[in-house]
Amino acid sequence: MTAAPALLLFLTPALPAGLALAAAALLLRLEHRGRPLATLGPLAALALLALALARAPLAGPALAPLAAGLVVAALARDRANLLHSECALKLLWVMGGALALSAAGLSLLALATGVGPVGEQWGVLRLGLTPRPVWSAALPLALLAGLVMLGGAPFHFWVADLFQGARPWLAPLAVAALQAAGAAWIAWRLGGIAGFPEGAALARAVLATAAIAVFLVSAGTLVSQRRPERRVGTLASLQAGLALAGLAATLAPEAGARAAAAWRLAPWAAHLALALTGAAALARFMPVPASPDAPGGALFRRHPASGLAGLFALFSLAGVPGTPGAQLWLDAARGLSAAGQTGALLALGAGWVAAFATVMQQVREAFGVPARTPPGRAVPWEARAALWTAGAGLVALAVAWRLAGRP
Amino acid sequence: MTWLAALRPGPRVTGGLLCAAGFALLAWDGLLAAALGAELLATAFWWWARASDDPARHLPRWEWLRRPAAALWLALAVAAVAPAGAPGPWRALEAGAVVWAGLELLAALPLARPFSDLPGPLLALGPWLPAVLPAAGFVVLWRLQEHWLGVARVRDAAAALLLVTAALAALRAFALRRWTAALRWLAVGDGALAALLVAVRAVPPAASLLLWLSASGAHAFLLGAELSGAVPRRGPVLSAIWRTTTWAASAALAWPMLLAMGARFGARGPLWSLAAALPVALIAWVNVARMVEAPERRAVRRPGTGITLSRVAPLFALAGVPVALAIASWSGPPVGWAAALLALAPAAAGGLGGLLTYRGVAPGALAAPADEPPRTDRLAVRGRAVRQSARRVFRFVTAFERTLAGWALWLLRLPAAPLRDLHSGDAQEYLLLLVGVALLAVVLPLLR
Incomplete structure (x- = not known):
């Protein structure tokens, strides 16, 4: 196999999910040095999460509860870890509740239309036999689980909580799998809705409003955050905004093929897996400066090249020009522009500027001021290898997108 | 790896390289190069600040430099997203972002206006460094003029802000006693007047660049010279040459702008011209009256050593002026004598006033002792009172602006709690x- 076709494997989330799994396995090994058997259970959970992520573009509604249950179980496994337990409890509350409410919405739609399959429901609703209040209440409820699992505002806190509270080998894959499952849930629920224009208009309004909320709240949150892990969490929430904006743009009747083609789940999930892996691993080695003249972290003082590999992932998450993430931001913006969603586009701009400013601030804090004292212990090779894996994966992703002519 | 560590450049060189690369990119065509250039410029100041003797003071002080870079990135993003022939609001957003970047670097926005009062983060070149920023602001506005000149509202707002900036810079340069700080404000004034020249489309782009290079280059040279012996102010002949050079370069910069004001703003033209004439006259006064001859440090003056940089530089500074004015006269409409003389009047009046109030050091005098009492003659007392008033006006305006900006920030933060x-x-x-x-x-x- 030549290099070019091999790179094209990055067009689906399978290979990026595999790389994210490899990075997670490295970090897991670091935590359980000399105890290989202890890694087997978590490794199995990680493999299932990677599988969920890889299958997300093709998945049906079952993926969302499965992914949520798997993450809660993986978090709750270590009873002695209080932060894990707290995260598990929060996720159980919010996702369990959201899935229950969405199940109610789905049931209401099924009852109102008398048919189960989603595609057929839109056809029945188009006949106008179902009262509008029924389906207009049921449709947003049915989408709620997807919105919550994407981690968009006002549910953006679970993402930051997970990055801060969960172990570094678990957090990125868990968040990526849950977000991909959320996006897949919405895409599944809205499949074929173009056949019911009134419903498409309502869904578009809901998604655009949710996207605006995500961008604006995340922008405001980023400005006030100081912990690198929480910043990565909010940047991941902004990725949810991109998914919502892309989905809203595809529903606009005036959008045409350009907006519809602008957003696809597979490249978004592939990028999410790699960018979150690198950024989350990097965040663990970033200092939280107490003053403007605080020295930099050991990673950037002893291993600046590895730090830069991790920064590439962080930059990509924020959509810094030149990174593959920037292409996703640009595509979402172009989709919104073509669909005439000016409000959402302006909010996206605000979110992007805040994300860009935050990562630049993070870079400066990471390097800090030159210190007179020698840096502390070396950063373990497993952590550095995880950073390089994510960084190299993102470079390969960018090349693959370039070869294919699209993300 | 010690040889590798030895090869690593120090913060001064690294910052200098970043700054030079930033300027080169700002001068390059296109929004991407400009955004990268502004980012490198901000990084250069950050690099110097983190390695300075007091990073806790310098890092927050120069943090605002990321804002112009962010504005240019935003302009780039808008240009990339908006389709060709996009409606007005998109073009206005792009123009607004470009103008924001240029104006903020030119100290024309209230958020970081007084940066020229303070020296830069690098110990050796600190007093000179802030003069780089208004230069960068002018280059942004000049290089990217096709991105903002076409949007009338943005262009007119920028012209108004530039006019206010020129007036404030002239006031500040007039009020400050330290010549280095006054020179930094004169550089801001040069940038503002040159950008105004661009905004009113008074002359072709090449001419506006040459005129700005002459005026700003002369002040930048003087500022640099102040850090190494103040050679241009040594001796009556050299200081007179430099006084003439800075006055002539500033007058040449303001002249076509004042000529074009009337035509550009129609019925409001005379009002704009009058508003622009005040800073022009004040800058001319400062150029002439404030550049006092430096006291000779040696008991026996060193004989002339022929051609030195300080003696040749005025030629370079003034060389662009006739070329620029020739380009302007060939490409523009014919100008009547009366209008031309009227446009020259503010600079002439300022220069004449400066000559009348000039009190230089007697040739050959030794350095004045530090405990010398201040002069008590009527002219000196009045001069101090006027300077004090100028200082108060500047402080009032900047305090008012800061209060307004603080309220706006408070309103933005209100929903956060x-x-x-x-x-x-x-x-x-x-x-x-x-x-x-x-x-x-x-x-x-x-x-x-």
Whole structure:
């Protein structure tokens, strides 16, 4: 196999999910040095999460509860870890509740239309036999689980909580799998809705409003955050905004093929897996400066090249020009522009500027001021290898997108 | 790896390289190069600040430099997203972002206006460094003029802000006693007047660049010379040459701008011209009256050493002026003698006033002792009173601007507190929030 076709494997989330799994396995090994058997259970959970992520573009509604249950179980496994337990409890509350409410919405739609399959429901609703209040209440409820699992505002806190509270080998894959499952849930629920224009208009309004909320709240949150892990969490929430904006743009009747083609789940999930892996691993080695003249972290003082590999992932998450993430931001913006969603586009701009400013601030804090004292212990090779894996994966992703002519 | 560490450049060189690369990119065509250039410029100042003797003071002081870079990145993004022939608001947003970047570097926005009062972060070149920023601001506005000149509202707003900046810079240069700080403000004034030249489309782009290079280059040279012996102020002949050079370069910069004001703003033209004439006259006065001859440090003056940089530089500074004016006269409409003389009047009046009030050091005098009492003659007392008034006006305006900016920031932060209170991090709250949003999701579509 030549290099070019091999790179094209990055067009689906399978290979990026595999790389994210490899990075997670490295970090897991670091935590359980000399105890290989202890890694087997978590490794199995990680493999299932990677599988969920890889299958997300093709998945049906079952993926969302499965992914949520798997993450809660993986978090709750270590009873002695209080932060894990707290995260598990929060996720159980919010996702369990959201899935229950969405199940109610789905049931209401099924009852109102008398048919189960989603595609057929839109056809029945188009006949106008179902009262509008029924389906207009049921449709947003049915989408709620997807919105919550994407981690968009006002549910953006679970993402930051997970990055801060969960172990570094678990957090990125868990968040990526849950977000991909959320996006897949919405895409599944809205499949074929173009056949019911009134419903498409309502869904578009809901998604655009949710996207605006995500961008604006995340922008405001980023400005006030100081912990690198929480910043990565909010940047991941902004990725949810991109998914919502892309989905809203595809529903606009005036959008045409350009907006519809602008957003696809597979490249978004592939990028999410790699960018979150690198950024989350990097965040663990970033200092939280107490003053403007605080020295930099050991990673950037002893291993600046590895730090830069991790920064590439962080930059990509924020959509810094030149990174593959920037292409996703640009595509979402172009989709919104073509669909005439000016409000959402302006909010996206605000979110992007805040994300860009935050990562630049993070870079400066990471390097800090030159210190007179020698840096502390070396950063373990497993952590550095995880950073390089994510960084190299993102470079390969960018090349693959370039070869294919699209993300 | 010690040889590798030895090869690593120090912060001074690294910052200098970043700054040079930033300027080169700013001068390059296109929004991407400009955004990268502004980012490198901000990085250079950060690099110097983190390695300075007091990073806790310098790092926050120069943090604002990322804002112009962010504005240019935003302009680039708008240009990339908006389709060709996009409606007005998109073009206005792009123009606004470009103008924001240029104006903020030119100290024309209230957020970081007084940066020229303070020296830069690098110990050796600190007093000179802030003069780089207005130069960068002019280059941004000049190089990217096709991105903002076509949007009338943005262009007129920028012209008004530049006029205010020129007036404030002239006032500040007039009020400050330290010549180095006054020179930094003169550089701001040069940039503002040159950008105004661009905004009113008074002359072709090449001419505006040459005129700005002459005026700003002369002041930058003088500022640099102040850090190494103040050679241009040594001796009556050299200081007179430099006084003439800076006055002539500034007058040449302002002249076509004042000529074009009347035509550009129609009925409001005379008002604009009058508003522009005041800073022009004040800058001319400062150029002439404030560049006092430096006292000779040696008992026996060193004989002349022929051609030195300080003696040749005025030629270079003034060489661009006739070329620029020739380009302007060939490409523009014919100008009547009366209008031309009237446009030259503010600079001439300022220069003449400066000559009349000039009190230089007697040739050959030794350095004045530090404990020399201040002069008490009527002219000196009045001069101090006027300078004090200028200082008060500048402080009042900047304090007022800061208050307005503070209120705007407070208004922006106002919703943040209740949003924070809404979520305290308890797990139970997650469920409550979920129920609240679900209710909204059900009720809001029903209300449509």
